[in-house]
Amino acid sequence: MSFSETANPRGSVADRLRDALPKLVLSPTVAIVAVFVYGFIAFTFYLSFTDSRILPSFGWVGWTNFENLFRIRAWDTAVSNLAVFGLLYISICCALGLLLAILLDQKIRAEGFIRTIYLYPMALSFIVTGVAWKWFLDPGIGLEAVVQGWGWESFRFNWIKDREFAIYTIVIAAVWQTSGFVMAMFLAGLRGIDSEMLKAAQIDGASTFSLYRRIVIPQLRPAFMSAFVVLAHMAIKSYDLVIALTGGGPGTATELPATFMYSYTFSRNQMGIGAASAVIMLMTIAAIIVPYLWSELREKK
Amino acid sequence: MSTAPNSTTFDPAQSGNADSQKRTWLHAVKPARIILYLLLGLFSIYYLLPLYVMVTNSLKPLSEITAGGMMALPQEWTIAPWLSAWSSAQIGVDATGLRPYFINSIVMVVPAVALSTIIGALNGYVLTKWTFRGATVLFGLLLFGCFIPFQMVLIPMARMLGLMGLAGTVPGLIFVHLVYGIGFSTLYFRNYYAAFPTELVRAAQIDGAGFFRIFYRILLPSSGPIAVVCIIWQFTNIWNDFLFGASFSDFDSQPMTVALNNLVQSSHGVKEYNVHFAGAIMAALPTLFVYIVAGRYFVRGLMAGSVKG
Numbered sequence: 382m383s384f385s386e387t388a389n390p391r392g393s394v395a396d397r398l399r400d401a402l403p404k405l406v407l408s409p410t411v412a413i414v415a416v417f418v419y420g421f422i423a424f425t426f427y428l429s430f431t432d433s434r435i436l437p438s439f440g441w442v443g444w445t446n447f448e449n450l451f452r453i454r455a456w457d458t459a460v461s462n463l464a465v466f467g468l469l470y471i472s473i474c475c476a477l478g479l480l481l482a483i484l485l486d487q488k489i490r491a492e493g494f495i496r497t498i499y500l501y502p503m504a505l506s507f508i509v510t511g512v513a514w515k516w517f518l519d520p521g522i523g524l525e526a527v528v529q530g531w532g533w534e535s536f537r538f539n540w541i542k543d544r545e546f547a548i549y550t551i552v553i554a555a556v557w558q559t560s561g562f563v564m565a566m567f568l569a570g571l572r573g574i575d576s577e578m579l580k581a582a583q584i585d586g587a588s589t590f591s592l593y594r595r596i597v598i599p600q601l602r603p604a605f606m607s608a609f610v611v612l613a614h615m616a617i618k619s620y621d622l623v624i625a626l627t628g629g630g631p632g633t634a635t636e637l638p639a640t641f642m643y644s645y646t647f648s649r650n651q652m653g654i655g656a657a658s659a660v661i662m663l664m665t666i667a668a669i670i671v672p673y674l675w676s677e678l679r680e681k682k
Numbered sequence: 683m684s685t686a687p688n689s690t691t692f693d694p695a696q697s698g699n700a701d702s703q704k705r706t707w708l709h710a711v712k713p714a715r716i717i718l719y720l721l722l723g724l725f726s727i728y729y730l731l732p733l734y735v736m737v738t739n740s741l742k743p744l745s746e747i748t749a750g751g752m753m754a755l756p757q758e759w760t761i762a763p764w765l766s767a768w769s770s771a772q773i774g775v776d777a778t779g780l781r782p783y784f785i786n787s788i789v790m791v792v793p794a795v796a797l798s799t800i801i802g803a804l805n806g807y808v809l810t811k812w813t814f815r816g817a818t819v820l821f822g823l824l825l826f827g828c829f830i831p832f833q834m835v836l837i838p839m840a841r842m843l844g845l846m847g848l849a850g851t852v853p854g855l856i857f858v859h860l861v862y863g864i865g866f867s868t869l870y871f872r873n874y875y876a877a878f879p880t881e882l883v884r885a886a887q888i889d890g891a892g893f894f895r896i897f898y899r900i901l902l903p904s905s906g907p908i909a910v911v912c913i914i915w916q917f918t919n920i921w922n923d924f925l926f927g928a929s930f931s932d933f934d935s936q937p938m939t940v941a942l943n944n945l946v947q948s949s950h951g952v953k954e955y956n957v958h959f960a961g962a963i964m965a966a967l968p969t970l971f972v973y974i975v976a977g978r979y980f981v982r983g984l985m986a987g988s989v990k991g
Contacts, residue, residue: 404808417835428837484721485722499729509939512959517752521748523752526750625924652837
């Protein structure tokens with residue numbers, strides 16, 4: 382398909398330059414990606430096997446950093462927090478997104494307007510979201526204080542200050558920010574379903590509930606796949622929201638791998654361990670993203 | 683899903699009588715319909731609540747908030763928190779307000795968005811109209827770069843910026859955002875140009891038009907929509923970034939998100955919640971404005987960036 386093949390191979394410098402032009406245009410990008418993505422990945426990979434502390438250093442220590450990493454309690458906390466957060470975040474976003482999409486798909490008046498309301502948090506920075514929810518959930522001035530002021534004196538809602546429950550406040554804020562986006566994905570999926578098929582099933586006497594369960598939801602599988610991939614990779618990369626909402630606290634109650642990596646690398650001067658934790662984050666994301674990209678790019682051929 | 687009210691469209695009560703179906707669902711105002719709107723309204727409140735809290739509390743004196751009036755409308759309306767957040771609030775060591783950081787963000791965003799969009803357009807053009815062996819693999823590698831956890835590049839990037847003399851500067855941040863923005867901008871233009879008729883390009887080539895001429899005259903004039911999608915996506919992403927800003931900036935080159943976080947987390951003095959909310963709205967306004975003006979393109983960008991890998 383290449384045009385350079387159809388050009389007359391006369392071999393003069395100008396012709397050759399012209400034939401090479403497309404590749405020349407692409408080459409800065411190729412160089413940038415080779416160095417700043419893959420070169421850097423290789424570099425961090427290498428660092429994870431070295432004795433780097435404050436600065437990168439190149440003394441080989443084998444698997445020591447990984448062994449130490451798995452002995453650190455904070456990493457344990459970060460990983461189990463990610464499991465709790467990720468599971469709740471993905472499942473609540475999917476459930477809520479699907480519910481909202483189905484509700485909005487009922488030939489609603491002002492659908493566009495309502496959709497705009499559901500989706501606007503996606504345009505905000507996680508820092509803004511974090512600030513808003515941080516003070517709204519703060520027991521001293523937020524929800525708890527307000528409800529108590531309304532007369533319900535015994536009302537308690539201090540999750541954000543509670544080691545046991547603080548991780549759920551991250552879920553609340555993260556779901557608020559992204560569920561509208563998941564709704565949009567499902568809505569696009571719903572709009573793609575053949576309405577003739579639904580009508581036929583309806584005439585056959587299927588109830589609304591079984592219509593959705595048997596016909597509609599199974600057809601949304603691609604949308605579920607995309608939602609899962611996007612949400613899972615966002616969960617693993619979650620950093621800003623935790624910093625703004627809880628700063629990882631109280632104590633280490635809301636540390637996630639991303640915040641762990643940052644503090645071990647840049648504040649605790651354990652760069653080798655920080656690099657090792659980044660490698661594990663990359664591996665986890667790659668396990669989700671690579672098969673997805675593979676299938677998407679293959680289909681297109 | 684049992685809470686989903688029976689839609690009138692699929693209402694089983696009507697299914698026995700297919701003839702009257704159209705008429706009934708147009709005319710019927712049923713309890714199910716009322717519950718449906720009620721639910722949609724409740725969810726609207728959930729999504730709007732934080733915005734309401736931010737706006738109302740940024741317009742009232744601090745004493746009203748600490749007295750337990752977060753959910754109430756201001757008794758005394760004031761723009762003092764806004765003025766303070768903009769020009770006099772304590773951020774880090776200086777009482778400069780958020781203004782210098784807002785300017786930093788703008789200075790950072792404009793070139794990063796412009797350059798990554800232009801490069802993305804050219805890349806998309808090459809990858810679809812001048813394709814070569816291995817183009818798909820190359821594109822896959824490019825795309826994977828969009829999804830990596832950036833923790834993986836923080837350490838070497840910090841060194842690299844130091845070597846380039848860009849550590850702790852706004853140009854350094856522009857560079858970082860450009861580098862990691864190219865993947866998505868290429869994705870948009872590639873998928874868009876893939877649907878563009880290659881015959882037109884070929885015909886122009888036979889007429890003797892060169893590589894750039896074809897791009898300017900044939901592809902660029904019809905690239906408006908995808909350029910808007912790409913610009914909005916890059917703008918939103920780069921404006922909202924926190925990780926790179928926190929890692930690679932100094933006190934005087936911080937972007938807005940980092941400064942806002944410093945304002946809110948600062949531990950000395952009284953916590954001025956109203957000022958924090960005003961600052962948060964300032965950080966949100968540019969992207970919110972774009973979303974409201976061009977929401978359609980924003981959603982398109984989101985979908986293209988995720989559904990179609």
